[in-house]
Amino acid sequence: MRADVLADLLAKLDDCAAEPDSIAEFRRLIESVGARHGFLEPIQARRVGFARQLLDARQSRTDIRDRLMARFSVGESQAYRDIQAALKIVPIRS
Numbered sequence: 001m002r003a004d005v006l007a008d009l010l011a012k013l014d015d016c017a018a019e020p021d022s023i024a025e026f027r028r029l030i031e032s033v034g035a036r037h038g039f040l041e042p043i044q045a046r047r048v049g050f051a052r053q054l055l056d057a058r059q060s061r062t063d064i065r066d067r068l069m070a071r072f073s074v075g076e077s078q079a080y081r082d083i084q085a086a087l088k089i090v091p092i093r094s
Helices: 003-013 020-036 041-056 061-072 076-087
Strands: none
Touching: 003 020, 003 041, 020 041, 020 061, 041 061, 041 076, 061 076
């Protein structure tokens, strides 16, 4: 499995018409398989990108932390590291 295929699978989960718990479980399964094959960067990039989107939408860091923890099944410390990484990305202004 290539990293771009893994990232595409994860992106398509957002469009699934299924129960949120089922989607979260499938997301964890895909991420677990990807991690076993050395594809950690696409997963982290998705978390950081999601955090950046929420920062751009002026969400509070606490809300972003909670959403990262729920959506990606990460701990509090990892969520804050992802927020810190997202803060380093300069937002695109149109």
